[in-house]
Amino acid sequence: MTQTALITGASNGIGLEFAKIHAQKGGNVVLVARSEDKLAQLAQELESQYNVKVWVIAQDLAQPNAAQTIFETTEAQGITVDILINNAGVGEYGLFIEQDLQDKHNLIQINMTSLTDLTYLYLKGMVACKQGKILNVSSTAGFVPIPTQAIYSSSKAYVTTFSQAIAEEVRESGVTVTALCPGAVATGFVEAGNLQGSSAWKNAQSAKSVAECGYQAMMRGELVAFNEGKLKFMFNWIMPFMPRSFILKMTKQAMAK
Numbered sequence: 155m156t157q158t159a160l161i162t163g164a165s166n167g168i169g170l171e172f173a174k175i176h177a178q179k180g181g182n183v184v185l186v187a188r189s190e191d192k193l194a195q196l197a198q199e200l201e202s203q204y205n206v207k208v209w210v211i212a213q214d215l216a217q218p219n220a221a222q223t224i225f226e227t228t229e230a231q232g233i234t235v236d237i238l239i240n241n242a243g244v245g246e247y248g249l250f251i252e253q254d255l256q257d258k259h260n261l262i263q264i265n266m267t268s269l270t271d272l273t274y275l276y277l278k279g280m281v282a283c284k285q286g287k288i289l290n291v292s293s294t295a296g297f298v299p300i301p302t303q304a305i306y307s308s309s310k311a312y313v314t315t316f317s318q319a320i321a322e323e324v325r326e327s328g329v330t331v332t333a334l335c336p337g338a339v340a341t342g343f344v345e346a347g348n349l350q351g352s353s354a355w356k357n358a359q360s361a362k363s364v365a366e367c368g369y370q371a372m373m374r375g376e377l378v379a380f381n382e383g384k385l386k387f388m389f390n391w392i393m394p395f396m397p398r399s400f401i402l403k404m405t406k407q408a409m410a411k
């Protein structure tokens with residue numbers, strides 16, 4: 155049966171690669187982002203190249219009602235979402251007290267609240283049908299506090315913890331929830347988050363490789379997935395045993411420009 159995947163942040167980066175992967179496997183796709191022209195272009199390419207159905211929903215996930223609007227749109231068009239990939243997210247760089255508070259509210263809305271709302275709205279139907287998969291794109295940043303990314307790293311800690319908790323809640327239902335925790339990835343995220351020049355991205359991975367890893371982990375129903383084995387080892391078996399003060403110095407240095 156052809157499965158439909160709703161992918162947020164599908165106009166660029168990792169989300170764009172998720173859309174290509176799912177379409178290549180014969181899946182229908184609902185593309186969500188703000189850039190309607192880019193999404194329309196991608197929709198046309200995917201439909202002609204893979205003979206799948208593609209819908210475009212242009213929505214700003216920084217808006218409080220975005221998730222409800224997206225859900226109402228798919229409901230109105232009779233679209234059953236079998237796979238939800240909450241990928242959209244924005245980064246940041248700078249001292250907390252020097253940040254624009256509205257920008258931080260937007261980050262919290264995009265990275266946490268809209269992700270939560272979309273999960274709530276679509277997970278209910280998946281549980282009712284006893285099938286479905288959710289992939290929440292988090293980050294290794296969620297495992298440690300990061301000076302200059304205080305709210306971003308906290309938002310990803312939320313995504314990783316939230317995803318595991320609801321995965322257990324629905325474990326008997328036939329629905330799986332996966333948190334994908336990439337390290338540095340070479341996408342527009344870096345410039346958009348004013349992160350260029352930070353040494354943390356010197357060995358950034360490709361969006362394609364991260365999406366392939368995340369998609370496979372989602373299909374296997376993994377709880378928490380890393381795109382590199384060394385990251386999995388470091389964040390599961392090394393970092394938890396390090397002194398907090400040392401971790402803070404290390405993350406602060408990694409972000410230095």
Ligand SMILES: NC(=O)C1=CN([C@@H]2O[C@H](COP(=O)(O)OP(=O)(O)OC[C@H]3O[C@@H](n4cnc5c(N)ncnc54)[C@H](OP(=O)(O)O)[C@@H]3O)[C@@H](O)[C@H]2O)C=CC1
Nearest residue numbers: 163165166167168187188189214215243293339341342343
């Ligand atoms: N790049 C990295 O180093 C890492 C990224 N991640 C996570 O991966 C995910 C994808 O990031 P990545 O692909 O790298 O970043 P990109 O900046 O390349 O892509 C971000 C996507 O999110 C969309 N987006 C941004 N703001 C909004 C908004 N307000 N409303 C709707 N959509 C929005 C953008 O589309 P548009 O502008 O058209 O709205 C774009 O499609 C994020 O959750 C990020 O936190 C995790 C670890 C590392």
Ligand SMILES: N[C@@H](C=O)C(=O)O
Nearest residue numbers: 245293294295337338
């Ligand atoms: N890992 C990067 C993306 O989440 C970061 O720390 O910003």
